[in-house]
Amino acid sequence: MIAVTGATGHLGQWVVARLTELGADVLSVSRHPKTAPTLDGITWTRPVRALPWDLTDKASIPEVAPVLHQAEAAVHLAAFIPPDTARNHEGMPTLRANAHGTVNLLRALSESPALRTLVLASTFEVYGAPTELPIAETHPTRPTTYYGASKLAAEQYVKLFANREDVACSVLRMPAVYGPGDAVARALGNFVRAAAANEPLSIHGDGGDLRDLLYVSDAAEAIAIALSRRSRGVYNVGSGRGYSIREMAEAVCRVAGRASHINWHPRARERVDYVLSSVKARAELGWEPRVGLDAGIRAQLDWVRRSTS
Numbered sequence: 001m002i003a004v005t006g007a008t009g010h011l012g013q014w015v016v017a018r019l020t021e022l023g024a025d026v027l028s029v030s031r032h033p034k035t036a037p038t039l040d041g042i043t044w045t046r047p048v049r050a051l052p053w054d055l056t057d058k059a060s061i062p063e064v065a066p067v068l069h070q071a072e073a074a075v076h077l078a079a080f081i082p083p084d085t086a087r088n089h090e091g092m093p094t095l096r097a098n099a100h101g102t103v104n105l106l107r108a109l110s111e112s113p114a115l116r117t118l119v120l121a122s123t124f125e126v127y128g129a130p131t132e133l134p135i136a137e138t139h140p141t142r143p144t145t146y147y148g149a150s151k152l153a154a155e156q157y158v159k160l161f162a163n164r165e166d167v168a169c170s171v172l173r174m175p176a177v178y179g180p181g182d183a184v185a186r187a188l189g190n191f192v193r194a195a196a197a198n199e200p201l202s203i204h205g206d207g208g209d210l211r212d213l214l215y216v217s218d219a220a221e222a223i224a225i226a227l228s229r230r231s232r233g234v235y236n237v238g239s240g241r242g243y244s245i246r247e248m249a250e251a252v253c254r255v256a257g258r259a260s261h262i263n264w265h266p267r268a269r270e271r272v273d274y275v276l277s278s279v280k281a282r283a284e285l286g287w288e289p290r291v292g293l294d295a296g297i298r299a300q301l302d303w304v305r306r307s308t309s
Contacts, residue, residue: 001070002227003027005055005105006077007048010181011121013037014220015075020046022224027051027071029064030078039181040306055101061108069112073227076105076120076158082147083185098150099157106161117168117230118158119223124175124212124238124274126152133210133242134277137173137234155234168230172222175238175276179216179296180303188213188248192297195256196304205267207246212238212276215291215299222287231285238276239289248293255297 002019006012007028016026017037026048028034033050037043053064055078068074080097102120109115125148126141143149155171162169182189188211191201214237222237243251246262253260281287291299 001025001027003029003068003071003074005029008034011177012077013039013042014216015223016044017042018220018224020044029053041180055104056096058104065108068108072114072116074118075223094146094150099153102154102157115167119226120158120171122151122155122171122173124173124276129272134275136277137236168232170226170231171234172237175212175214177214177216177219179300187245191249191252192300192304195252200261200263201249202263203245204265209245209271210242210273210275212274213243214238215296218289218291225285225287235281236276236278237281238278240278242275251293252297255294
């Protein structure tokens with residue numbers, strides 16, 4: 001059995017879909033777990049068990065631990081993702097969910113007789129402002145956001161857990177994950193929602209800022225591979241190339257079949273480019289992204305249109 005925290009979230013539902021497709025028995029762990037997907041177009045091909053648990057509730061660890069001890073593997077996706085991570089000032093909610101929640105999960109999993117491997121989904125934000133592109137796993141970790149700091153803390157606890165419990169633990173650092181189900185307010189998703197509503201797309205600055213992007217099924221596949229290989233260590237999981245904000249907007253307009261109508265605004269903050277090197281993941285995990293930008297945008301746009309029709 002594989003325990004998946006955050007199984008009802010955007011990435012979580014895709015991960016459960018992939019794991020059940022591969023024949024795994026999955027335990028959905030969240031505050032309000034589901035035994036069936038809620039995202040249109042997602043299918044879970046095997047029965048899924050549910051374990052209600054708010055990971056910030058330390059007092060309930062004795063209650064949930066016996067159930068979690070049945071799992072041979074765990075995927076930790078549960079996290080507080082601020083609506084806008086770059087402008088996030090909600091330090092305590094982020095700390096409680098992402099750091100304290102991770103610690104509580106590891107406490108519940110400690111001394112498990114069955115657990116063999118654990119995968120943590122992390123973020124490019126642990127790096128902070130990059131000093132070189134693309135960003136390799138050896139880049140210094142100097143987060144500049146509460147979200148990045150909280151995920152870096154989670155990584156450190158997972159590393160300690162791996163050494164103490166002799167469990168194969170891997171950390172997958174991801175850029176923005178997009179695709180059907182993505183509701184986070186960031187550039188590509190904002191463009192897709194605007195196009196679906198036939199509204200102008202808004203860009204702050206000259207649109208030259210570079211961002212790495214990862215389609216959600218590619219992210220789910222990376223997690224499934226890390227589990228199956230019982231991988232250890234840190235891996236960047238990204239496209240390996242930078243898309244400019246303007247390039248994203250033009251791609252959305254192209255896929256939506258509409259003339260480019262962009263509203264330009266003064267830059268709200270200093271430009272920072274983020275592009276991850278996924279060389280290590282490709283070499284050691286045998287993983288590589290398969291969904292191109294236009295195909296990913298088309299799938300997300302179709303989902304938004306269905307959801308709002």
